[in-house]
Amino acid sequence: MIQVQNVIKKFEKDKVVDNVSLQIAKGSVYGLLGSNGAGKTTLLKIIAGIMKQQEGAIHIERKTVFENIELKDRIIFLPDSLYFFSHYTVNQMASFYQNLYSSWNQQRFEQLQQVLELDPKQKIQRFSKGMQRQVAFWLALCAMPDYLILDEPFDGLDPVIRRKIKSWIIQDVAEREMTVLVSSHNLKEVEDICDEVGILHKGALLLQKGLDDLKADIHKVQIAFKQEVDKELFANMDILYQEKRGSVYVFIIKGEYQYVENQISSMSPVIFDMLTLTLEEIFIYEMEGAGYAIENIIL
Numbered sequence: 001m002i003q004v005q006n007v008i009k010k011f012e013k014d015k016v017v018d019n020v021s022l023q024i025a026k027g028s029v030y031g032l033l034g035s036n037g038a039g040k041t042t043l044l045k046i047i048a049g050i051m052k053q054q055e056g057a058i059h060i061e062r063k064t065v066f067e068n069i070e071l072k073d074r075i076i077f078l079p080d081s082l083y084f085f086s087h088y089t090v091n092q093m094a095s096f097y098q099n100l101y102s103s104w105n106q107q108r109f110e111q112l113q114q115v116l117e118l119d120p121k122q123k124i125q126r127f128s129k130g131m132q133r134q135v136a137f138w139l140a141l142c143a144m145p146d147y148l149i150l151d152e153p154f155d156g157l158d159p160v161i162r163r164k165i166k167s168w169i170i171q172d173v174a175e176r177e178m179t180v181l182v183s184s185h186n187l188k189e190v191e192d193i194c195d196e197v198g199i200l201h202k203g204a205l206l207l208q209k210g211l212d213d214l215k216a217d218i219h220k221v222q223i224a225f226k227q228e229v230d231k232e233l234f235a236n237m238d239i240l241y242q243e244k245r246g247s248v249y250v251f252i253i254k255g256e257y258q259y260v261e262n263q264i265s266s267m268s269p270v271i272f273d274m275l276t277l278t279l280e281e282i283f284i285y286e287m288e289g290a291g292y293a294i295e296n297i298i299l
């Protein structure tokens with residue numbers, strides 16, 4: 001279990017993480033979303049024990065992470081800009097990991113090589129960007145971490161490899177209760193693997209919810225009426241966005257499915273569709289609710 005309590009991080013006077021509290025259950029996958037500069041990378045580094053907050057606390061299994069060598073043996077942080085020692089081959093880097101992480105699994109290293117088809121005798125810096133990211137996952141997964149923290153992890157990976165890596169991650173979560181924290185702008189990827197999401201905006205957590213609950217609570221509604229309807233009828237619904245396309249209204253409405261359906265049915269529409277939003281759509285409308293300009297981009 002990862003527990004983040006009232007964490008504040010400032011760079012000089014700028015508060016880039018602003019009183020954030022969240023919990024990540026053991027064996028779950030948590031997606032941290034947010035606009036550019038929202039503070040995601042900073043928060044991930046604090047959780048991974050690489051950077052220290054000025055206020056608040058981070059606990060993993062009730063222990064503080066910063067300077068905790070025993071705990072760090074079980075945490076892998078994969079940054080958005082990868083770093084490998086210059087001139088190291090994959091094998092040399094694997095030996096380095098083997099010395100660093102007590103749970104290193106050499107058999108898995110060899111198994112994954114068959115799938116990834118990368119030459120372990122090759123210098124990593126001679127690989128392409130996407131291949132280097134494959135190497136980073138290869139090494140990370142063979143260290144058998146209990147906590148995997150990923151910053152923009154799928155950048156540069158082709159769709160086939162992306163799917164393979166996601167399936168390995170999900171397998172580790174299911175089989176040995178690995179806990180994953182992932183930050184990405186690629187919401188489709190996040191949607192595929194996350195149980196819970198948090199949206200960070202200007203350093204503060206806007207919302208935090210189970211993905212299924214989040215999706216059950218927000219709807220895209222397309223409706224048309226024979227005649228103009230009284231706008232007052234919509235007053236008791238939480239409408240995040242509305243647009244008129246010809247005679248069809250498109251609404252983004254927050255609320256319980258049955259309640260929204262009953263309210264609209266009572267207006268006797270001639271066209272009525274209620275659709276589930278993708279995580280990307282939810283993110284965009286939530287961000288607009290927080291004052292992030294997204295005019296006229298209904299998806």
Ligand SMILES: Nc1ncnc2c1ncn2[C@@H]1O[C@H](COP(=O)(O)OP(=O)(O)OP(=O)(O)O)[C@@H](O)[C@H]1O
Binds near residue numbers: 036039040
């Ligand atoms: N070492 C640093 N010194 C000063 N300011 C920093 C430092 N690192 C980050 N910041 C600032 O902190 C804020 C949050 O940055 P951070 O990298 O955490 O955001 P992010 O949500 O990961 O952004 P993106 O999605 O664009 O990668 C930004 O305003 C950034 O300029």
